Amino acid sequence: MAMQNRGKYPEPPAPGPIRAESVPEAYRIQDLLRHRCSIKRTIDTGEIRHIAGADAAYSGDKIFAAVVVLTFPGLKPVETACSMQEIPFPYIPGLLSFREGPAIVDAWSRLKTLPDVLFVNGHGYAHPKRFGIASHLGVVLDIPSVGVAQHLLTGTAEMPCPDKGSATPIIDENEIIGMAVRTVTGSKPVFVSVGHRADLAQAVDLALRTASRHRLTEPIRQADRLANQCRNEQAGTGT
Numbered sequence: 001m002a003m004q005n006r007g008k009y010p011e012p013p014a015p016g017p018i019r020a021e022s023v024p025e026a027y028r029i030q031d032l033l034r035h036r037c038s039i040k041r042t043i044d045t046g047e048i049r050h051i052a053g054a055d056a057a058y059s060g061d062k063i064f065a066a067v068v069v070l071t072f073p074g075l076k077p078v079e080t081a082c083s084m085q086e087i088p089f090p091y092i093p094g095l096l097s098f099r100e101g102p103a104i105v106d107a108w109s110r111l112k113t114l115p116d117v118l119f120v121n122g123h124g125y126a127h128p129k130r131f132g133i134a135s136h137l138g139v140v141l142d143i144p145s146v147g148v149a150q151h152l153l154t155g156t157a158e159m160p161c162p163d164k165g166s167a168t169p170i171i172d173e174n175e176i177i178g179m180a181v182r183t184v185t186g187s188k189p190v191f192v193s194v195g196h197r198a199d200l201a202q203a204v205d206l207a208l209r210t211a212s213r214h215r216l217t218e219p220i221r222q223a224d225r226l227a228n229q230c231r232n233e234q235a236g237t238g239t
Helices: 023-034 096-109 133-141 200-209 218-237
Strands: 050-059 062-071 077-086 117-121 145-149 167-172 175-181 190-196
Touching: 023 096, 023 133, 050 096, 050 218, 062 096, 062 218, 077 096, 077 218, 096 133, 117 133, 117 200, 117 218, 133 145, 133 190, 145 200, 167 190, 175 200, 190 200
Parallel strands: 050 117, 117 145
Antiparallel strands: 050 062, 062 077, 145 190, 167 175, 175 190
């Protein structure tokens, strides 16, 4: 797939149902959108040219979201974007998309390069409702997405062997919902799951191909660094 540029392609969809005024409303939105989520591959890995990572940092009542676009498979920087907003939703396990999603979507809207795949620091299908932040963002942005988390939200997994590439299934209610993956030999595993428009084998393969010397995949690691940098720079201005 060739690089897509905003000059030739339509703007990404408006944030839509990624904001909620209450917990019951958030659950209603989640239940509505999860039926639109697909765990089937819609792009061959060989077609991927650009891959993005998204993450967020916090300071007081502010959230700082960052999106980083890298080449694939070279993982060279292409573009970055940040967004600062007031935190729109409390921290509630399982509803992270309503807390971080609006700022990430805003940062995404500032990109000129439209990535082929989005990596999100959080869960996708490995979620109590099978619709974590990686799934939610994938549906709202209509892009293949992968969730990579550092802790389990639901289900259980045996520890994989210590070698890079080792993986064991995350099982919840007799269903494989993701994989515990060793991205660096001897490090703690990360928990990989499908977000949207990908399958689990592809999600794990992409996670391993985008992990270099660090436990986190490179798109997410760079997004995490940028989000913290944006937060620190804003703190330095005293605003």
